[in-house]
Amino acid sequence: MDVKPGAVAAGGDAAAGLISSPNWITSRLDDLVNWSRANSLWPMPFFPACCAIEFMATAASRYDISRFGMERLGYTPRQADVLICAGRVPFKLAPMLRRIWDQMPQPKWCISVGACASSGGIFDTYAMVQGIDAIIPVDVYIPGCPPRPEGILYGIMLLQKKIKGESILDPTLRVEQLPDERGMFLRPAAVDELSEPFGNSVHQTRSA
Amino acid sequence: MNGASPNPSAAALQARFGGAIVGASVSCGDTIVVVARERAHEILRWLKETPGEAYDYLVDVTAVEYRDRERPLEVVYQLWSLPRRVFLRLKVELPKQEPLAVDSVVDLWRGADWLEREVYDMFGIAFRGHPDLRRILMWDGYAEGHPLRKDFPLRGRFSRAEQVRQALTKTPEAHHSVEELAVAEAFQQLSNDARQKLERAGGPGGA
Numbered sequence: 001m002d003v004k005p006g007a008v009a010a011g012g013d014a015a016a017g018l019i020s021s022p023n024w025i026t027s028r029l030d031d032l033v034n035w036s037r038a039n040s041l042w043p044m045p046f047f048p049a050c051c052a053i054e055f056m057a058t059a060a061s062r063y064d065i066s067r068f069g070m071e072r073l074g075y076t077p078r079q080a081d082v083l084i085c086a087g088r089v090p091f092k093l094a095p096m097l098r099r100i101w102d103q104m105p106q107p108k109w110c111i112s113v114g115a116c117a118s119s120g121g122i123f124d125t126y127a128m129v130q131g132i133d134a135i136i137p138v139d140v141y142i143p144g145c146p147p148r149p150e151g152i153l154y155g156i157m158l159l160q161k162k163i164k165g166e167s168i169l170d171p172t173l174r175v176e177q178l179p180d181e182r183g184m185f186l187r188p189a190a191v192d193e194l195s196e197p198f199g200n201s202v203h204q205t206r207s208a
Numbered sequence: 209m210n211g212a213s214p215n216p217s218a219a220a221l222q223a224r225f226g227g228a229i230v231g232a233s234v235s236c237g238d239t240i241v242v243v244a245r246e247r248a249h250e251i252l253r254w255l256k257e258t259p260g261e262a263y264d265y266l267v268d269v270t271a272v273e274y275r276d277r278e279r280p281l282e283v284v285y286q287l288w289s290l291p292r293r294v295f296l297r298l299k300v301e302l303p304k305q306e307p308l309a310v311d312s313v314v315d316l317w318r319g320a321d322w323l324e325r326e327v328y329d330m331f332g333i334a335f336r337g338h339p340d341l342r343r344i345l346m347w348d349g350y351a352e353g354h355p356l357r358k359d360f361p362l363r364g365r366f367s368r369a370e371q372v373r374q375a376l377t378k379t380p381e382a383h384h385s386v387e388e389l390a391v392a393e394a395f396q397q398l399s400n401d402a403r404q405k406l407e408r409a410g411g412p413g414g415a
Contacts (some may be wrong), residue, residue, distance in 0.1 A: 091375035092347050098376060114394030126355055126371075127346075134372045183377035188369030195368035 030167050037081070037107065038160040040068040044080030046100060049087025051114035058149040069126050069155055077103040082159065082193040083136070086146075088116035089129045101136040106174045109139045109163070120195070121145060130195035134186060137177060169173055215239035219262055225251055230234035230301065242299045248283075255287060256316055263287035263296055266313065269323035270332045273358050280371065283310050283333060295414050302333065312338040330356035347378060 021100040047055065059073065072170045077100045089097055101110070112132055115121035118141040120130035129135060139162060142155035166173055177185050184191070218220045218232040218239050222377045224355045230245040243251050255263045267286040273314035282299040290373050303309050324335040325344040332354035335341055343350060351374070364371060395403065 091371055094372065094375040095378060125362055126352065126360070129372065129375070130368055134368075135376065179376070184369070184373050184375055185376075188367070188373070191369040191372050194369055 007037075015188055027159065031164075033168055034164045034166055038163040039157075041068070041070050041071050042074045042080050042084045043070055043161070043165075044077050044083045044100065044104060045073050045075070045087045046083055046097060047087055048085075048093060049116065051086035051117065051144075053151060054146040054149055055086050055113065058152045063149040063153060064180075065153070065156070068153070068158065068160070069075055069083070070081045080104050080110060081107065082109045083120075084111045084113060085117045085132050088121060088123050089132050089135070090127050091129055092127075094129055094135050095134065098135050102176075106176070109159055111159060112138045112146055113152060114140045116145075118143065128151035134191045134194055136185075147166065151180065156205075213360055214344065217241075217255065217263075217294070221251065221255075224254065238297055239294060240297045240299060242282075242301060244309055245300050245302065248298070249313060249316075251314055252285065252287075252313055254295065255298075259287070262291050263289045263294075265290050266317035266323075267295075268319055268322055270314070270325055271327045271333055271356075273331065273356070275358060277304075277358070280304060281308060281331065281333065285313070300332055307334070307335040307410045308332060311336050312341075314338055314414065329332060330354055332357065349378065 016067075045052070045055070057063060059071070065071060070082075077083075081104075083096065083101055083104060101108075110132075112118045116123060116128070117132050118138075120128050122145075124130070132138060140155045140159045142151050144151050147155070179185055186194075214232060214234045218241050221241055221243075222229050222232065224241070226246065228244045228251060228387050230241070230242040230244060255261045265288040267288050268284070269286075270284050272282045272284060280303045283300045283302065285298040285300075287298065288294070289296075300310055303311065308331070310333065312324055314335075315337070316322065321338070321340070322344055323337055325340070325342060328335060328338075328341055329343040329345050342348060346355070352371075353360055356363075366374070
């Protein structure tokens with residue numbers, strides 16, 4: 001058979017390490033699936049606050065998120081792959097965020113944009129969730145208050161990198177998180193630990 | 209009196225209600241009149257309906273709690289007269305040892321509805337005669353108290369885990385009563401064309 005090593009038949013990472021001819025290619029199925037998934041992520045925007053403005057800049061022409069196959073913002077969770085939470089989430093909004101996450105079909109990922117979504121940020125108060133990882137599992141945290149569009153794009157590229165490392169043979173990747181008998185997704189001790197302010201910088205006694 | 213001249217409404221209130229006026233002062237150019245709780249509603253009605261006063265716009269209803277624990281809470285009414293272009297601030301003092309309650313002014317200003325609900329939610333002050341006194345910012349069933357009170361810790365009373373649990377186990381739809389979701393309730397208040405449109409579409413509950 002006439003095989004010409006190095007002849008390019010397919011673009012991107014899937015082409016790496018394959019023997020190709022003008023007529024057929026071989027590849028690991030993982031590589032092919034991950035390559036297509038990583039480059040056609042449809043985001044579900046969940047934008048409760050100001051980090052959304054930075055995402056709008058990211059989506060607009062100057063930073064142009066469509067270079068990553070993400071120009072189609074799916075305003076329905078049923079047609080989305082990656083939930084992008086940009087902004088602080090109050091406790092009142094927590095069940096909506098969880099429901100939107102539950103409505104998204106697998107495979108799905110989550111990016112937490114900004115300090116507030118990732119840790120509660122400056123809002124260490126009675127009203128605010130101290131990091132959305134207490135509500136839904138997060139794949140990439142983007143720091144910043146707000147992060148610049150470059151930061152958001154870098155976060156997206158990190159997520160693509162993560163997706164390209166997945167294997168379809170790993171059955172645990174797509175397991176849906178179910179609430180325990182208390183209605184929570186993490187142990188209470190884990191939530192308490194996640195919610196502590198960093199560096200013990202806030203001194204206040206809790207009355208109960 | 210800070211040098212500035214007080215709003216003449218203060219003197220008019222003194223003349224008309226006498227003992228019900230606890231005090232009047234001027235701060236930063238604004239006249240503040242403190243009135244007795246029992247007669248607050250009557251005084252507000254008089255301020256709204258008397259032609260020479262005509263405070264027809266209720267800008268805000270809010271409340272203040274001071275750090276000094278002995279000091280009473282204050283309910284603050286910020287009034288504005290649209291025809292005369294004059295502000296007046298009214299305060300009602302609520303001592304902490306008595307039940308925190310004051311008469312609602314929703315019957316005078318329809319817009320007081322949500323303002324009083326917010327004061328109730330944040331301070332726990334009950335407005336007697338309010339048509340629908342529920343929490344407005346925090347959700348129904350919020351069990352930690354009234355967040356703007358001085359004895360309320362900044363991070364709330366429960367642990368973070370308990371707060372997350374309570375937030376996750378409530379149903380988002382539970383905030384809205386059936387009446388709120390149904391158009392039927394408000395049908396008579398709709399404009400004519402909106403009503404006709406609804407009727408053409410099968411009517412409110414007509415299906």
